Amino acid sequence: MAKLKVGMIGGGGPGAFFGMVHNRAISLDASRELVAGALRTNPRASLRAAKDYGIKGYPSYQALLDAVKSGEQELDYVTIVTPNFAHYEPARAFLQAGIPVLCEKPITLTVAEAQDLARIVKRKKVPFVLAHTYTGHPMMMLAKEMIAGGEIGEVRKVDSWYNQGWLATALEKAGQQQASWRTDPKRTGISNCGGDIGTHAFVAATWVTGLAVKKVSARLNTFVKGRVLDDDFNTIGELENGGTALITATQIAVGYRNDNGFRVFGTKGSIEWHQERAESLLVRHGDGRDVTYWTGAEFPLPASVASYLRVPSGHHEDFFPALANLHTTIERQIRKNRGEKGVLDAFPHPGVAEGVAGMKFVQAAVTSSKKKGAWTRV
Numbered sequence: 567m568a569k570l571k572v573g574m575i576g577g578g579g580p581g582a583f584f585g586m587v588h589n590r591a592i593s594l595d596a597s598r599e600l601v602a603g604a605l606r607t608n609p610r611a612s613l614r615a616a617k618d619y620g621i622k623g624y625p626s627y628q629a630l631l632d633a634v635k636s637g638e639q640e641l642d643y644v645t646i647v648t649p650n651f652a653h654y655e656p657a658r659a660f661l662q663a664g665i666p667v668l669c670e671k672p673i674t675l676t677v678a679e680a681q682d683l684a685r686i687v688k689r690k691k692v693p694f695v696l697a698h699t700y701t702g703h704p705m706m707m708l709a710k711e712m713i714a715g716g717e718i719g720e721v722r723k724v725d726s727w728y729n730q731g732w733l734a735t736a737l738e739k740a741g742q743q744q745a746s747w748r749t750d751p752k753r754t755g756i757s758n759c760g761g762d763i764g765t766h767a768f769v770a771a772t773w774v775t776g777l778a779v780k781k782v783s784a785r786l787n788t789f790v791k792g793r794v795l796d797d798d799f800n801t802i803g804e805l806e807n808g809g810t811a812l813i814t815a816t817q818i819a820v821g822y823r824n825d826n827g828f829r830v831f832g833t834k835g836s837i838e839w840h841q842e843r844a845e846s847l848l849v850r851h852g853d854g855r856d857v858t859y860w861t862g863a864e865f866p867l868p869a870s871v872a873s874y875l876r877v878p879s880g881h882h883e884d885f886f887p888a889l890a891n892l893h894t895t896i897e898r899q900i901r902k903n904r905g906e907k908g909v910l911d912a913f914p915h916p917g918v919a920e921g922v923a924g925m926k927f928v929q930a931a932v933t934s935s936k937k938k939g940a941w942t943r944v
Contacts, residue, residue: 570598573641575627575656576648578605578615581743585647591890604630627656649747650754654679661686666693668896672765673921675755680922687918693899695892696916698769702891704861705847707871709837710774718832724811726770728763729825733797733817736790756932758795764815765924770828771811779803783939784931789818801931873910
């Protein structure tokens with residue numbers, strides 16, 4: 567089986583750590599390899615960054631796409647690892663050319679841009695995966711399968727969150743790269759905290775349960791003086807089945823790092839997962855039985871989840887394998903579309919539909935907050 571050839575947009579240069587995370591995730595299974603990229607907006611810097619990666623460099627994503635179209639460069643898909651404002655244009659260009667895309671979240675800067683990508687994906691029938699890394703954790707995947715299978719009955723309430731403390735002070739004023747673009751409306755969009763990590767909490771509430779949020783009441787706060795966008799994001803939502811969703815995120819929780827997780831309460835039981843303890847999934851039953859599932863333990867996992875595991879029982883699968891699982895999903899989609907034999911089914915990881923829903927959710931939350939928490943349709 568020939569390795570898939572992958573291109574990367576963004577992710578190069580000092581301070582851009584996530585490019586190397588994707589590089590490692592791409593190579594983890596020895597069935598994909600990063601071969602080319604346009605890693606920075608400055609053409610010379612882009613070529614230097616590619617040299618550091620040991621791949622073919624291009625001065626811009628347009629130059630990379632032109633090379634693919636001319637046959638000079640072979641690519642099976644691209645991964646987009648840029649700030650929010652730079653997702654849409656390269657994603658649109660490569661999708662229009664029929665080239666599959668794995669794109670970092672949030673999908674775009676606006677709802678209209680996200681909807682445009684959705685139309686292209688539907689028209690071109692080209693694979694698109696949204697890089698919500700945490701959905702690649704096997705236990706988060708297992709939670710989705712168990713809820714869909716009726717393990718906890720009908721969902722009544724979801725509590726999902728993401729707590730960080732790294733923006734509790736004005737890091738952007740000191741020129742910290744990650745803080746600078748996230749707090750800049752021109753580069754991050756209408757919401758900082760909501761768009762950056764609130765979307766993770768949103769996906770935890772909706773992708774895991776399979777339920778959409780119909781409307782929200784929101785309160786967004788900006789605690790750090792001089793900051794334009796929110797650094798604290800709080801919503802209550804109504805699910806499509808009438809249930810309740812509490813979806814919150816904050817970046818001013820001093821001492822917290824990446825406290826992402828969810829609790830789902832059903833008519834027969836409850837499910838609980840914490841990203842900082844990603845290897846375990848707690849399932850509580852109405853008869854008092856509490857069962858903790860562990861990645862790699864001797865539990866009978868559904869094939870849809872088990873086929874994404876890489877190491878024997880007693881060993882850990884964690885952040886890098888989680889992102890690698892999303893690359894595995896788009897790889898399986900590509901190989902299936904080509905008619906290759908023996909390709910396992912791809913897990914339904916977030917795609918363009920979840921991207922559009924996430925943008926609509928953030929927009930509704932911003933609108934609601936401006937109206938002092940008025941209920942706003944998503």
